[in-house]
Amino acid sequence: MELWPWLTAALLVLFVQLSPTVNFYAKVALYCALCFSASTLAVAVCLLRHGGRTVENMSIISWFVRSFKYAYGLRFEMKGRQKLEVNHPCVIISNHQSILDMMGLMEALPKRCVQIAKRELLFLGPVGLIMYLGGVFFINRQRSSTAMTVMAKVGERMVQENLKVWIYPEGTRNDNGDLLPFKKGAFYLAIQAQVPIIPVVYSSFSSFYDTRMRRFTSGTVQVEVLDAIPTRGLTVADVPKLMDTCHQAMRTTFLHMSKIPQENGATAGPGTLPAQ
Template sequence: MEGPWGWALLLLLGLLPLLLLLLPELSRTVKFQLKIGFYCLICLVASGVASLFCLLRHGGRTVDNMSIIKRFVQTFKYIYGLKFELKGLEKFEMKGPCVIISNHQSILDMMGLMEILPDRCIQIAKKELMYMGTVGLIMYLGGVIFINRKRTSTAMSALMEVGDTMVKENLKVWIYPEGTRNGNGDLLPFKKGAFHLAIHSKVPVIPVVYSSFTSFYRPETKLFTSGKIKVEVLDPIETKEMTAENVPELMERCHSIMRESFLRLSDFPNKANGAHGTTSAPAQ
């Protein structure tokens, strides 16, 4: 870990004990801002260091770099006191490609993603993330597919190309069907892109559900403490007999079972019987 990135990371780690000692004396808002700021900083620094490892190990852009990125990000949970309770990881061991979908809550989702990311799995992300300095660089090196969500027709065309590559190279593709971060304690309506992709490629959909972060992370009230995240990988849903006409049905089915699991894992029993609006949205 030589060079400027290595020294910067060592300096940050050296300052961490001092920061932890000062935190109890600071206001809740200041503590929240410091924790978020430090999180963004370690993301930038760790991305720079990981990029060097990826270039030295694999020479450039490849999904194989995800194993390196995963090791770096998995250390973050110790800094922030987060524990993961995992269930159903064996369902990722299926042979062949698939589309993995999960709920999307905050910037902390990256830690949850890397905690369970299966081998040979790429992600779909908005194009804007590619320009976020070293974070964009490490995403590029890890094989992340960047899509311009503002152009629906272009995004759908790109997804179909991803589907062909996924089948040809035996990849798994991870997508957040809500399309944006959502920390309101429920699921947003899903966009159609992930389901068009699965049906077009005739591959299974594997839903993944993370429990709500609201007990330890809530930006509107400046809450950011240690906590536990429950993660459950649900049963695969086959799409071999489906056509484009089945997209709404598949989307509704996935939304329903994921919402039920989300409320159960999050201990939100009162919401389970409440109205939650429609489950469809414009295509991703």
């Protein structure tokens, strides 16, 4: 019996276990493979179940993505989930840290909720196709006029179809231990549609996922849904204040949940507003 294949496999497993860097890249590669394979299966299920593009497909997509956490030993502990289960349109905003955010999003995803994503994702094979089938709105961020047109249509549709829209207001992934300044799109959308904003905050992933340290282990993510912030009666002139209110509330919660020290050495806690 040929022993070399088995010996090679055993050495490879041992090497992965001993090398954090190899372990990191192996887990990232597995995550990408899971995304593509699950998307392919989900496409078939969505087409068989609903026949095409509809927000109802998001429950199917959510089921597939939520299963990923078992492969990585991740847990999501959520506080305030009931605040998302409202029967009216709203804009949901959350912090954006890494490629793992999709798992966190699907853990919290309420009914009739779609996302706004960059247009480039539409061309990622089965991943782009399943996002399209789930009703995701794609925006070309390189063309502001086109993006504004899409956002205007999103505002109309979310009211007409009773949709919740999930947006990452930082605009890009950020794992620096703080929140980036917010972009205005989500707040213009909420005011245009006169719907409330519901902030959702995820604690820092850095204890188990860190691209700079090549760390990818098991861990627990704290998730907190904050109180809805109304926009009824607000106008475009109120966007800066609304944006600042949301940013401060989310940043305070993020630093407290993640136990990240402030500049003065104290840890942010309830009622403590970190310096901007």
